[in-house]
Amino acid sequence: MAMTGVLRPGHAVVRVLDLDESVKFYTDVMGLKETGRDNSGRVYFKCNEEHDHNSFVIRKADSAGLDAFAFKVLNNATLNELEGKLKDYGVTTERVPAGEMLETGERVRFKLPTEHVIELYAQKTDVGNGIGYVNPEAFQQGLKGINPLRMDHCLIYGPDIDANRKLFEEVLGFGMVEHILLEDGKTDLATWLSCGTKAHDIAMVRHGEPAKLHHVSFLLETWEQVLRAADIMSMHRVSIDIGPTRHGVTRGTTIYFFDPSGNRMETFCGGNYWYPDMPPITWTWDEVGAGVFYHDRKLNERFLSVVT
Amino acid sequence: MAMTGVLRPGHAVVRVLDLDESVKFYTDVMGLKETGRDNSGRVYFKCNEEHDHNSFVIRKADSAGLDAFAFKVLNNATLNELEGKLKDYGVTTERVPAGEMLETGERVRFKLPTEHVIELYAQKTDVGNGIGYVNPEAFQQGLKGINPLRMDHCLIYGPDIDANRKLFEEVLGFGMVEHILLEDGKTDLATWLSCGTKAHDIAMVRHGEPAKLHHVSFLLETWEQVLRAADIMSMHRVSIDIGPTRHGVTRGTTIYFFDPSGNRMETFCGGNYWYPDMPPITWTWDEVGAGVFYHDRKLNERFLSVVT
Amino acid sequence: MAMTGVLRPGHAVVRVLDLDESVKFYTDVMGLKETGRDNSGRVYFKCNEEHDHNSFVIRKADSAGLDAFAFKVLNNATLNELEGKLKDYGVTTERVPAGEMLETGERVRFKLPTEHVIELYAQKTDVGNGIGYVNPEAFQQGLKGINPLRMDHCLIYGPDIDANRKLFEEVLGFGMVEHILLEDGKTDLATWLSCGTKAHDIAMVRHGEPAKLHHVSFLLETWEQVLRAADIMSMHRVSIDIGPTRHGVTRGTTIYFFDPSGNRMETFCGGNYWYPDMPPITWTWDEVGAGVFYHDRKLNERFLSVVT
Amino acid sequence: MAMTGVLRPGHAVVRVLDLDESVKFYTDVMGLKETGRDNSGRVYFKCNEEHDHNSFVIRKADSAGLDAFAFKVLNNATLNELEGKLKDYGVTTERVPAGEMLETGERVRFKLPTEHVIELYAQKTDVGNGIGYVNPEAFQQGLKGINPLRMDHCLIYGPDIDANRKLFEEVLGFGMVEHILLEDGKTDLATWLSCGTKAHDIAMVRHGEPAKLHHVSFLLETWEQVLRAADIMSMHRVSIDIGPTRHGVTRGTTIYFFDPSGNRMETFCGGNYWYPDMPPITWTWDEVGAGVFYHDRKLNERFLSVVT
Structure with missing residues (x-):
């Protein structure tokens, strides 16, 4: 099998301050489909176009942020193999039993050097x-809200992103697609990593505090859908x-926009594809603005400071 | 590495009747970039957005058609491993030395059961x-013609597509993404196979004659670019x-359109992504029309009969 | 007032064979909004984005076709003035009282030389x-079907289109925007006429039989909406x-597509704007194919023969 | 004629600080076509899709800003008639002889109450x-830069915009399409006026200083062209x-973006059409932000203060 190992981002578990308000937001504005609730109070969503039971999960908490970000792997053999590799690498792993999350198999959970919780699983x-x-039509009619194609990737903030990258590359088989250098021309401010052929499955920015979330991203199909998404956000008074x-x-x-709890979300569209024979693209410190926001060619102050 | 083995389609070598007319077509209308000519008379092209030296090669011949379709593999170790697997499977392979094609490493060449020539290589x-x-701009300005993003896939016609599929799946690690069934509800009329996360890297239709080409496909970025492509074809009196x-x-x-030699080409845009945990989509005989041409829901007579 | 006289197409009244099936088609597939039914059995529709009560009206009959095509004029003074001009020109006019159509003021009705019934009215x-x-949002959410912006224009078929054009130009203030010439290089096969700044408000093709409808056209906002319209047609098995x-x-x-009664409809998008200082564009007989269908550069046989 | 009187914006004459730099900007970045230079140093441009000789003219000066904004009228009779009406209304008019601007007929020049210079002309x-x-293709190939369809409208700033509006409505036949109210709920902060069927041919904002330019706007065909325009601006380091x-x-x-002299320009796309039977849309003070920038729903400080 050419595409093997870690397949793709599988689910994000995000903390919200008010569950009802958040369900309303993710359903009516984002257009996600609620697929279930469990005994611990988690609410499960999927994008309409996704096949698996859930890709985005929220739970009520006192502070916003990311509980865990999970990747689906090819099969149980792969799950076992990757857990073995993580242990060999010195990472403490934990097995979360099948069914602890709705319709989801056993998960291997571990912490990144930046203290973010990552999970791997083979079944949903x-x-x-x-x-x-069988003979599918081109799309479902009658869907509401922004209605993204899939939960696509996340951007996390934390201190030792070099160690993160090393782990993703050496243990999990990711490749670095792009990176932004700090003023010294050597140290990464940020890296974009892929486990398949996407421009990024996870990205990370160097930041003082550990375990921070910059955003979870959802994929849209066209630039016209991006405009429509911004229109819908405006109609619902979403903070862009x-x-x-x-x-x-x-x-x-x-x-980039904020959910009612202040978690930044993204609708993302287009962009590069990637294969592992391509060298990474480098952004230098003087062009960091263009790297992040190509039209303005400068960062807004929120990009580096507002995280949950 | 999660994305490994066979990476993607690398180059197609196509026979044309008139070299100058064809160069003009692929340069001015298609907007490909000519990157070289070799002593044997082959002319090499790449799409502007592609990184490797060539992805589409033409040579003058008495009849149109496909000489070879090649896939790039991860590295030389993979090339050797796949050659070994092919031999173990009973396939006769041939090594074509590095440099036989411009800027291209050693190739492993073999014939499919349908008699199409396939090549694998690790270096271009x-x-x-x-x-x-480093700090790339969003795109190159001043490019002309249709200007696709990449050579994307091909559709081949031949008798024993079951044996083809078996070889691609069992030896080369492809997966079947979609298939169309004949009236018997069992036999495949056509199959779409992927080696990565695309909806297809190669597809095949059951057909009496071996070694036939239905089309080589080039990727466009947006539906608006599809309209622009059709406009440009019209301006150049290309047969659509x-x-x-x-x-x-x-x-x-x-x-779908024809080059000056009658080779069918395609500009393709959008469509599904695929991961190997997804079951194939099945099209039944009564909906074959919708499967191929979704709006008309019927085949034109050329789809099943005109090949080169 | 710079924009005065005849403002724009106001409503089309179309005959259908089965009322329920047609209501379902125009509501679910076309996404028109039903705004009322009258005692004579007519069903009234508007496009969601239109302000006036109705723009498309159907009635049950034994044969499909166009009962009348109406234009809204600036005000009652204009209506009286235009009726006077029509009479002076030798055209027999009839006044249809206000309220004969729902929410519609008095209409001046007359026949074109091609025997099509045209109506003018000032109030709806x-x-x-x-x-x-007041502070409108960008669009209404939750609408279904193709959902065009407006009823845009119609194309009629009949014998003496020269007399039609003369009447539209000399009496009603239209201008000719484009025309297609027959083989003789002099006689118009077809003309496109505008009363404002659109590329056409009504068009006509020379044809043996009088009073025939080629199509009524509805405006879409973008080429992406055109694709979505074709997809929706396919889902509903509409004949394209x-x-x-x-x-x-x-x-x-x-x-171009057909309603359940065989009336051809169009979803139209983009195209030229026009001002009366621009000379008409001429299409010659050898390029009639490109004039009508730019990509194929040839007519299909239905274009000149299938009308209702 | 239904469309009569004042047809549309014809040309804007804009002051720039450095002629060569500006010619380079309007040619390479905006993609306008230079059509001539006259003895007084003015440089003339047109959009490629426009038919008339020029629609945008620059001249070197010590300060940026708008010299004049001109409208094309139907014909010479209309020009005379409108000049008569202006005089009757108490406006001082001046005749600028034919040929004073390249390829442009006699102009009637006058000042608005806000001291902006307006010109009317019938011939270019x-x-x-x-x-x-004759048999035109769909578009010209090989054009560079942003390449708008036409110079579309302008937004001017000055004190007595009520008197401006009165003049445009009562003398020149414009209609008010939209307006934004100040906190008192009565006074207009801004008005959008149309002479045809566009959402605006000229707009004005109440402002302390007279004769100020907020922006000249150029029309793009699609939202994808808007993205491409922003990309091209970034490539050329244009200040957005x-x-x-x-x-x-x-x-x-x-x-909105700035030319090298600090004149704000706009690329505009889509939006409403308008007919004079439609009542104006009103934006109240509490929603002025959404009225101007729909997604952010708040003004940036530059919108009300930065003018030339």
Whole structure:
């Protein structure tokens, strides 16, 4: 199998301050489909086009932020193999039993050097994307809200992103697609890593505090859908951080915005594909502005400071 | 590495009847960049956005058609490993020395059961996509013609596509993404296979004659670029087979058209992504029309009969 | 007032064979909003974005076709003035009392030389476009179907289109924007006429039989909406005549398709604007194909023969 | 004639600080076509798609700003008639002889109450849009830069915009399409006026200083072209004020940016059409932010203060 090992981002678990308000936001504005609630109070969502039971999960807490970000791996053999590699690498892993999350198999949980919780799992129930596997129509009609194609990636903030990258590359088989250098021309301010052929499956920015979330990103199909997303955000008085605009890094188009708890979310569209024979793209410190926001060519102050 | 083995389609070598007319077509209309000519008369092209030296090669011949379709693999170790697997599977392989094609490493060549020539290689010179690896701009300005992002896939016609599929799946690690069944509800009329996360890297249709080419496909970024491509074809009096329209299979948008030698080409855009945990999508005989041309929901007679 | 006289197409009244099936089609597939039914059995629709009470009306009959096509004029004074001009020109006019059509003022009705019934009126109740006249949002959410912006124009077929054009130009203040010449290089096969700044408000093709309808056209906002319209047609098994494609004439993009009674409809998008200081664009007989269907550069046989 | 009187914006004459730098900007970045230079040092441009000889003119001066904004009227009779009306209304008019501007007929010049210079003219040489009036192709290939469709409108700043509006409505036949009210709920902060069927041909904002320019706007065909425009601006290090985003007023999409002299320019796309039977849309003071920048729903400080 050419595409093997870690397949793709599988689910993000995000803390929210008010559950009802958040369910309303992720359902009515984002257009996610609620697929279930569990005994511990977690609410599960999927994008309509996704096949697996859930890709985005929220739980009520006293502070916003990211509980865990999970990747789906090819199969149970891969899960076992990767857990072995993590242990060999000196990482403490934990097994979370199947069913602890709805419709989700056993998970291998561990902490990154930046203290973010990462999970790997091989099984999540295929509940379909509403158009079936036989003679599917082009799309489902009658869906509401922004309605992204999939939960796409996340950007995390924390101190030792070099150690993070090393772990992702050496243990989990990711490759670095792009990076931004600090003024010294050597140290990474930020790195974008891929486990498949996407421009990024996870990205990270160097930051004083550990375990911070910059944003979870959802994929849109077209630039026209990006405009429509911004319109819908306006109609619902969603606080837009920036956009619609383009990133220099990845060349994708973007809107950053905040959920009712202050978690930054993104709708992302387009951008580069990647294969592991391509060398990484480097952004130098003097062009960090263009790397992040290609049109303005300068950072807004929130990009480096506002995280949950 | 998660993305490993066979990476992606690397180059297609296509026979044309008139070299100058064809160079003009692929340069002015398609907007490919000519990157070289060799002693045997082959002319090499790449899409502007591609990094490797060539992805589409033409040579003068008495009849149109496909000489070879090649895949790039991760590295030389992979090349050796896959050659070993092919031999173990009973396939006769041949080594074509590095440099036999411009800026291209050693190739492993073999024939599919349908008699199409397939090549694997690990090395092709990275000549860049014109915007560099350091602080790249969003795109190159001043390019002409249709200007696709990459050579994307091909569709081949031949008798024993079951044996083809078996070889691609069992030896080369491809997965079947979609297939169309014949009236018996069992036999595949056509299959779409992926080696990575694309909706297809190669596809095949059951057909009486071996070694036939239905089309080579080039990727466009947006549906607006599809319209622009059709406009440019019209301006150059290119014979359009069908489109702009949508395929049911893959959900991609498409134009089929003919090069001056009668080779069918495609501009393709959008469509599904794929991961190996997804079951294949099945199209039944009664909906074959919608599978191929989603809007008309019927085949034109050329789809099943006109090949080179 | 710079924009005065005849403002724009106001309503089309179309005959259908089965009322329920047609209501379902125009509501669910086209996404029109039903705004009322009258005692004579007519069903009234408007596009969601239109302000006036109705723009498309159907009635049950034994044969499909066009009962009448109406234009809204600036005010009652204009209506009287234009009726006077029509009479002076020798045209027999009839007054249809206010209220004969729902929410519609008095109409001046007359027949074109091609025997099509044309109506002029100055008043139709403004029922709004759902977003109001105070701080409107960008669009209404939750609408279904193709959901065009407005009923845009029609194309009629009949014998003496020269006399039609003369009447539209000399009496009603239209201008000719484009025309296609027959083989003799003198006689018009077809003309496109505008009363404002659109590429056409009505068009006509020379044809043996009088009073025939080629199509009524609805405006879409973007080429992406054209694709979505074709997808929705496919989902509802609507018979598509041709498209998505582009017209050479007007440069607009198009899908022609048939309602359940066989009336051809169009979704139209983009294209030229026009001002009366611009000379008409001429299409010669040898390029009639490109004029009508720009990508294929040839007519399909249905374009000149299938009318209702 | 239904469309009569004042047809549309014809040309803007703008002051720049450095002629060569400005010619380079309007040619390479904006993609306008230079059509001539006159003895007084003015440089003339047109958009490639426009038919008339010029629509945008620059001259070197010590301060940036707008010399004049001109409208094309239907014909010489209209020009005379409108001059008579202006005089009757108490406006001092001046005749500028034909040929004073290249390829432009006699102009009637007058000052608005806000001291902006407005010109009316009936004749400008049709130099074509590069695709001709006979069997035109869909567009010209090989054009560079942003390449807007036309000079579309301007927004001016000055004190007595009520008197301006009265003059445009009562003398020149414009209608008010939208307006924003100040806190008192009565006084207009801004008005958008149309002479045809566009959402605005000229707009004005109440401001302490007279004769100020907020921006001249150029029309783009699609939202994808808006993205491409922003990309091209970034490549050329153009200072973007805001965008890509949407206006609430007109619902058009927009980028505001600055030419090398600090004149704000706009690329505008889409938005409402208008007919004189439609009541104006009102924006109240509490929603002025959404009216101007629909996504952010707040003004940036530059919108009300930075003018030339």
